[in-house]
Amino acid sequence: MRCHKRVVQIGLKWRALFLTSLLLLALASLIAWVSNHALVQQFNYSQKIFYERQRHDVFLTLQRSADSMRQIASVIASSSTLRSALLAADVSSIEASLKSQWPTLQLDAGIDDVSIYNKDMVKIVSIGQMTSDTGKELGVDWLKSVIEMEQPDTKLLCHHECRQYMAVPILVKGTNAGVVMVSRSLADVTRYMQKSSGSEIALLVRSKKHPDKAERYIANWNSTIVALTHESSSFPLIEGISNSASFENINGKVYRYSESGREYEVIAIPIEGEGDEVDDHSGYFVLISNVTDQVKSISQTTRTVLLIALGGWIAAEILLFFILRYRMNRLKNISQKLPFLANRRYNVMRSELAPSRSFFQDEIDVLESTAIDLEIKLEELEIEVSKRGTELEARVRELARERDFVSGLFNTAQVLIVIHDRCGNITLANHFCQAITGLSEQELKKSTFQQLFAADLDLVRIDEFFDNGGQQESDVASSDGEVKVIVWYHTPLQYEELGRQELISVGVDITDRKLAERRLAWLANRDPLTELYNRRFFKEALQRAVIPGAFGAVLYLDLDRFKEVNEASGHQSGDQLLRAVATALADLSHGNIVARLGGDEFAILLENASEQTATEMAQRIADRLEQKTLSIEGRVHRASASIGVALYPDNGDHPDELMANADYAMYRAKEDAGQRWHLLSPEQQGREELKQRIYWVENIRNALLNNQFELMVQPIFRLSDLNVQHYELLLRLKDENGIYLSPAIFIPIAERSGQIVAIDRWVLSNGIGLISRLSSKNAVLAVNLSGQSLHDTGLTDFMKREFDRHQVEPKRLIIEVTETAAVTDFTAARGVLESIRMLGCQVALDDFGVGFSSFYYLGQLPADYIKIDGSFIRALPDSEENQLIVKAIADIARGMGKKIVAEFVDKESILPYLEKYKIDYVQGYYLGRPTTISDAGFG
Numbered sequence: 038m039r040c041h042k043r044v045v046q047i048g049l050k051w052r053a054l055f056l057t058s059l060l061l062l063a064l065a066s067l068i069a070w071v072s073n074h075a076l077v078q079q080f081n082y083s084q085k086i087f088y089e090r091q092r093h094d095v096f097l098t099l100q101r102s103a104d105s106m107r108q109i110a111s112v113i114a115s116s117s118t119l120r121s122a123l124l125a126a127d128v129s130s131i132e133a134s135l136k137s138q139w140p141t142l143q144l145d146a147g148i149d150d151v152s153i154y155n156k157d158m159v160k161i162v163s164i165g166q167m168t169s170d171t172g173k174e175l176g177v178d179w180l181k182s183v184i185e186m187e188q189p190d191t192k193l194l195c196h197h198e199c200r201q202y203m204a205v206p207i208l209v210k211g212t213n214a215g216v217v218m219v220s221r222s223l224a225d226v227t228r229y230m231q232k233s234s235g236s237e238i239a240l241l242v243r244s245k246k247h248p249d250k251a252e253r254y255i256a257n258w259n260s261t262i263v264a265l266t267h268e269s270s271s272f273p274l275i276e277g278i279s280n281s282a283s284f285e286n287i288n289g290k291v292y293r294y295s296e297s298g299r300e301y302e303v304i305a306i307p308i309e310g311e312g313d314e315v316d317d318h319s320g321y322f323v324l325i326s327n328v329t330d331q332v333k334s335i336s337q338t339t340r341t342v343l344l345i346a347l348g349g350w351i352a353a354e355i356l357l358f359f360i361l362r363y364r365m366n367r368l369k370n371i372s373q374k375l376p377f378l379a380n381r382r383y384n385v386m387r388s389e390l391a392p393s394r395s396f397f398q399d400e401i402d403v404l405e406s407t408a409i410d411l412e413i414k415l416e417e418l419e420i421e422v423s424k425r426g427t428e429l430e431a432r433v434r435e436l437a438r439e440r441d442f443v444s445g446l447f448n449t450a451q452v453l454i455v456i457h458d459r460c461g462n463i464t465l466a467n468h469f470c471q472a473i474t475g476l477s478e479q480e481l482k483k484s485t486f487q488q489l490f491a492a493d494l495d496l497v498r499i500d501e502f503f504d505n506g507g508q509q510e511s512d513v514a515s516s517d518g519e520v521k522v523i524v525w526y527h528t529p530l531q532y533e534e535l536g537r538q539e540l541i542s543v544g545v546d547i548t549d550r551k552l553a554e555r556r557l558a559w560l561a562n563r564d565p566l567t568e569l570y571n572r573r574f575f576k577e578a579l580q581r582a583v584i585p586g587a588f589g590a591v592l593y594l595d596l597d598r599f600k601e602v603n604e605a606s607g608h609q610s611g612d613q614l615l616r617a618v619a620t621a622l623a624d625l626s627h628g629n630i631v632a633r634l635g636g637d638e639f640a641i642l643l644e645n646a647s648e649q650t651a652t653e654m655a656q657r658i659a660d661r662l663e664q665k666t667l668s669i670e671g672r673v674h675r676a677s678a679s680i681g682v683a684l685y686p687d688n689g690d691h692p693d694e695l696m697a698n699a700d701y702a703m704y705r706a707k708e709d710a711g712q713r714w715h716l717l718s719p720e721q722q723g724r725e726e727l728k729q730r731i732y733w734v735e736n737i738r739n740a741l742l743n744n745q746f747e748l749m750v751q752p753i754f755r756l757s758d759l760n761v762q763h764y765e766l767l768l769r770l771k772d773e774n775g776i777y778l779s780p781a782i783f784i785p786i787a788e789r790s791g792q793i794v795a796i797d798r799w800v801l802s803n804g805i806g807l808i809s810r811l812s813s814k815n816a817v818l819a820v821n822l823s824g825q826s827l828h829d830t831g832l833t834d835f836m837k838r839e840f841d842r843h844q845v846e847p848k849r850l851i852i853e854v855t856e857t858a859a860v861t862d863f864t865a866a867r868g869v870l871e872s873i874r875m876l877g878c879q880v881a882l883d884d885f886g887v888g889f890s891s892f893y894y895l896g897q898l899p900a901d902y903i904k905i906d907g908s909f910i911r912a913l914p915d916s917e918e919n920q921l922i923v924k925a926i927a928d929i930a931r932g933m934g935k936k937i938v939a940e941f942v943d944k945e946s947i948l949p950y951l952e953k954y955k956i957d958y959v960q961g962y963y964l965g966r967p968t969t970i971s972d973a974g975f976g
Contacts, residue, residue, distance in 0.1 A: 053361055054354060061353055065346030080331055084302065088291060088324070091234055092306050093684035095322055099201065099308070103191040106219050107148050109489075110189065113138065113205075114217045116437040120209045123155065125614060131566050132162045139164055147221055149200070153207075154180055154216040155494055162214070172355065177216075180204055184213045189592055193308060195242045195320035198263045199223040223308070223320070224264040230322065231266045239275060239323040240264035241286070258284040274325060278303050287323070299329045371408055378415055452491070453513075453544030456530070459503060461485030464539065475516025486542065487908050489513075490523065502527040503540055513544070524546045564633040565644070565865065566612055567619030571828060575632035575640055579692045582644050589644040590651035592714075593681040593699035594622075597707070598638035602674045610674070614665075618676050621661050626654065634791070635825045639678075640699070648684060648716065655680045655714035663713075674799050679706040680714035691888070693738065693790050697730045700789040733786040736770075746770055748803055750973050752965040753819070753938065753958050756951055762850065762958060763817035765929075766804050767967050768796070788823060797826040802839050805850065809843040811975060819881060820853035827854070827865050833872040840876070847877030851902065855884045870899045881938070886926050903930040907941025910961075914946045927954040939953070 054068060113119065113135070122130035131153055142148040143165070150165025158177045175192065182203040183190050186583050192202045204218045223240060231238045240405065241260040253272060254264035257279040265271050278287070278294050278301070286292050287305045294301045308320035453473060456465040466481045474481065474489060481489070490717035491511045501507060506528045513523045523544040530539045562574040570578075582589060596618065602611045622631045622639060630642040641658075643651055665676035681703030689695035698717050706715035740746050750764040768784075769777040787793040804820045826832055838846055852873050854866065869879050886909055905926055909919045923939075939951050942961030951959060 043400060044154035057357060058350070058354055061350040061480075065350050067342065068341035068346045069339055071614050072342040073335065076335045076338055080328075080335060084291065084326075084328070087234075087326075088304055091230070091236075091304075091324055091412070093310070094230065094233060095226075095306055098229060099193070102201055102221060102226065103203060105146065106148070106191070106201065106221060107147060107189045107205065107491045109142060110205035110219045111216045113151065113219070114207045119153070119217075120207060120214060123153070123161070123207060123214045124209055126155075127159055127160075132164075135162060135164050142219075142523050144334070147225055148219050149222055150220050152218045154218065156213050156215050158216075164708055165220075169906065175202060180216050180218070183216055186424045193223075193320070195263075195308065197242075197261075199308060199320040201241060227264040227266065230324075234324060234326075236327075237271045237274075237325040238264075238266050239271065239325070241323055243319045244319065246504065250399050255279050259604060260284065263320075271325065274301070275323070278325075286299060288321075299327060300332045302326045302328050370406070371404060375408060380433050381419070410951055440931055452546075453542075455486055455490065455542045455544070456539050457486040457542065458539050461487045463489075470544075473513065473515050473521070490525070490542075490544065492742075503529050503538060505529075510547075521546050522551045560788075564619075564828070567616055567633050569619050569623065569639070570630055570632035572632065572634045572791055572794075572825065573933045574694065575630060575634065575642065578630050578642055579695070581644060583690065583692050583695060585690075587644070588646075588685060589642070590646045590648070590682060590684050591695055591699045592641040592643065592651065592658070593653055593683070593696070593703045594639040594641070594678045595703055595707070597677045614674060614676055617665050618662065618678070621665060621676075622658065624701055625657055625661060635828055640696075651682050652714070652716055655682050655716075659713035677713065681706055682714060682716040684717075687914060693734045693792070694731055696790055697734050697786070701730055721727070730786055733783050734790045734792070737783055737787050737790070737792050737796070740770055741792070741799060744799075746796070746799060747969070748800070748807065748918060749967040750818070750975065751960060751967040753960045754964050756948070756956055756959050761965075763819060764973075765853070765960065766800060766807075766818040766821070768821075784823075788825060789824070793823045793825050794829055797829075798832075798835060800834060804842050805836075805845050807970065807975060808845045808849050815849075817849050817851060817879075819853050820920075821853045821883065824855065829869075832869060833876060836876060836878070848879070851879045853881045853883045853902075853904065855882075867898060874899050885930075886922060902938055903935045903938055904938040904960075905956075907961075910939050910941045910947060910951075913944065913950050920950065923950070927956060931955065 065764055113685065115284045116134060116138075119131060122128075124135060126135055133373050135151055135153070139151070142151065148165070150392075150933075153161045155161055158180050175194065179190070179192060184206050187208070189205040190201060190468050192204075194200050194202060200220045200222055202218060202220045207215045207217060220767060227240050229237045240263050241258070243258065243260045243262050253265070253268075254260070255262065255275065259273040261360045262275070267276075274296065275542050278292070281294055282292050282303075284305065288304045289307070290304065292303045294303055303323065303325050305321045305323050308322065373759040438772065449469075450467065451469055453470045454465075455470055458500055463482050463484065465484055466478060471478060471481065476484070476489075477563050490513055491509075506526075508524065508526055510522060510524045514520055517635045524547050526543045526545070526656055528543075530541050555884050562570060564571045579591070596614075597613070599611065602614055615633070618639070619631075619633065622641065623895060626641050626643075629644070632640050634640055641654070643654060646654075660679070662676045662678050666674065668674075682700045683689060683695055683699035685695050688698040702715045702717040705717075706713060709715060747769050749767045750945055752761045753763050754760065755762045768780050770783060772778055784793065784796075787796055808816065808818055829835075836847075839845075846967055852870075854870065874880055875896065879901040880899055881900065881904055882900045883904045884906045885903045886906045903926065905923055909923050909926075913919050913923060927937050937955075938958040938959045938960060939947075939956045940960045942948070942951070943963050945963060947961075947963075948959070
């Protein structure tokens with residue numbers, strides 16, 4: 038049985054009243070204390086100012102008294118009668134002179150006595166209250182100092198009483214004749230201070246010795262009262278103060294004293310003045326201020342503030358009680374109804390609590406409304422839970438079906454799926470994994486992941502895979518002995534309820550992809566048709582070989598009448614002949630680099646080869662190729678070749694120079710019908726033709742490095758309305774005289790030296806940049822591409838980067854390729870042109886119609902435009918044969934969906950024939966000559 042602890046419940050209303058009462062009482066007390074403290078501070082400050090002013094008034098009063106006595110003494114000293122009597126030592130005359138002035142001095146000026154001293158400090162005459170021992174008390178030295186300094190001086194002296202003395206020297210005919218001394222009691226100062234301050238004033242004289250006769254002696258203070266205002270009431274008060282406090286408590290300090298319900302403040306102000314010599318006596322003014330009214334006022338004000346604060350507290354509590362009374366009853370009612378919700382009694386709130394409809398609502402109103410809303414929501418939630426329970430059952434059934442689906446997918450997916458722990462222990466493997474390894478599920482579980490699938494890997498990163506997953510490759514031996522390359526994707530699995538972690542590893546067979554990658558890597562350096570090295574690899578090898586101190590030879594081969602093979606027997610026959618030549622060259626030049634430079638051109642690099650070795654190799658190649666024949670449909674084609682031999686460093690110490698000399702030697706071999714090879718001699722190397730080749734190779738290199746090529750544009754018109762549709766970019770090079778040189782001068786040399794690929798890239802880059810600067814966003818430019826660029830595997834990537842860099846749409850560029858270049862190496866040309874079209878560019882076949890065998894490949898080449906060779910267009914009005922050829926080309930191209938361009942239109946008479954054959958576009962000097970970019974308004 039559970040024991041319930043007894044709890045005393047206190048209502049929220051009474052808690053609020055109790056806590057607010059404590060807070061308000063503390064606040065009322067604090068207000069009363071702060072008010073009292075402020076009043077006391079203000080009163081003390083005003084009293085401090087008052088006493089400071091009294092000290093200052095004492096000093097000023099004594100100073101004014103001294104000034105007044107100085108004036109009176111000076112008047113006496115300046116009397117001619119007194120000075121004459123003093124010189125004559127006539128005491129009676131001096132006394133008579135003083136007595137005549139005495140009433141005035143005593144009554145009007147308040148002087149108590151006057152004394153005359155001669156220059157020997159002997160008192161001659163004294164009138165007034167001067168005692169016999171006054172001279173001793175004052176001291177002869179003080180009077181002598183007055184005579185010596187010839188300056189008046191004052192002195193305060195408190196003995197039986199406090200007096201103020203003034204001595205003034207008497208000068209007669211520029212000599213000191215004596216001193217006039219006057220004195221006055223400070224009792225008058227006491228009366229003056231009483232009037233100015235309103236306080237009771239006592240003049241005290243303190244001495245170390247007890248006086249013989251003292252009627253008003255204060256023993257506790259060792260003081261005698263020599264003057265006192267309102268003596269009958271003040272003297273007993275002073276005696277009471279002396280019994281309560283020592284003199285040190287009032288000396289310069291304010292002392293508070295209470296007597297008979299009255300409050301007094303007492304302070305002693307020392308008497309200080311010019312020339313004081315008080316020895317063991319000292320005088321003080323004692324101020325006694327009645328502050329009873331001020332103290333009562335402060336107390337009354339504090340009580341008033343406290344009463345007001347208490348009244349506010351009582352009023353606030355009464356108001357709070359009435360405010361809380363109704364609200365707390367409503368809150369209590371709500372708290373009693375809320376537990377019913379736990380028992381699912383959802384109609385209690387709505388039936389017994391009516392929501393408040395007042396305009397101003399408080400928290401209780403909101404709570405009532407919320408309680409009703411909660412009741413409604415709970416009721417709806419219970420209904421929803423019941424509904425969701427039904428849905429959950431349906432979802433469980435659906436998940437069961439999904440589980441079956443995942444299980445089926447797990448076992449039918451053609452990937453390896455393995456689940457294992459950190460130690461590699463396999464807990465689950467799919468059927469494909471069993472099929473690859475040839476092991477059953479139980480046999481797999483007895484092995485580890487590392488043993489079966491990652492034996493060739495360092496699995497130090499296994500913990501990293503369990504933290505973040507990852508990817509790795511491994512070689513896996515299949516059940517049939519084949520080694521497969523598997524890429525594994527690792528993903529950690531966390532089982533929180535089981536407190537353990539496993540790794541799911543999904544393996545994808547990428548063996549075919551790896552083979553393709555190796556094939557691509559091979560193709561990067563190989564010619565796909567002949568499987569020999571390509572031009573790029575040969576150029577790099579030549580650069581590595583032709584270095585200072587090295588020697589060797591380059592053989593440059595060009596097949597004879599190879600164009601006739603393509604035209605007569607077709608492209609496949611040409612490819613077959615090229616492969617046969619490549620096989621023969623590879624057999625004869627085993628261990629050396631053999632490359633196909635493009636089309637029907639080959640080259641062989643013989644490192645560390647002498648002249649004899651090179652010529653012997655050339656002769657063997659020529660003999661072997663003479664024996665190579667190809668029979669197609671009764672036609673026999675012989676694989677003869679012209680071979681140029683150039684030695685390094687004799688015929689060139691730079692790769693470009695060496696290739697130019699080998700090219701020249703090859704052309705010399707073609708001129709010699711008896712010998713199929715030619716070795717370049719020193720005499721031939723110096724000939725003007727060869728020098729020109731070398732000159733242009735270097736000139737082209739400088740033009741590429743220094744950006745010295747220039748572009749020109751020629752418009753291409755739509756024949757139907759002669760509106761410009763696009764422009765063809767033409768390459769030009771300026772000579773030393775600023776004259777534009779035709780590409781026919783330097784392009785053939787660039788093709789033979791391998792520089793044409795770099796030129797093509799320069800034209801493409803600048804052409805795409807020009808398109809980006811055109812004001813018309815629909816303008817299209819056509820760029821010519823050489824046959825060697827059809828073997829440039831990085832061409833499409835280069836074009837894509839340029840399009841992205843200049844933000845140009847590829848559809849605004851047309852790539853023109855000559856028919857000969859496209860058909861000579863059909864496979865390579867078709868692959869590159871298709872990739873160019875995939876970028877979005879258009880393709881045009883230039884110089885079309887030179888070889889009729891190309892009609893067979895026209896439908897297979899990805900071309901959008903056919904440009905009919907200009908040799909057919911120039912003589913079109915005068916040659917019926919040309920008319921038939923142009924009409925046939927137009928009909929065939931139109932039937933294949935190609936657009937047709939006629940170039941070299943140089944006269945008006947050609948246009949009617951072109952309209953008759955339904956040619957789409959025309960280009961030529963008659964319609965528009967090539968112009969610079971700036972003249973065309975492009976830049």
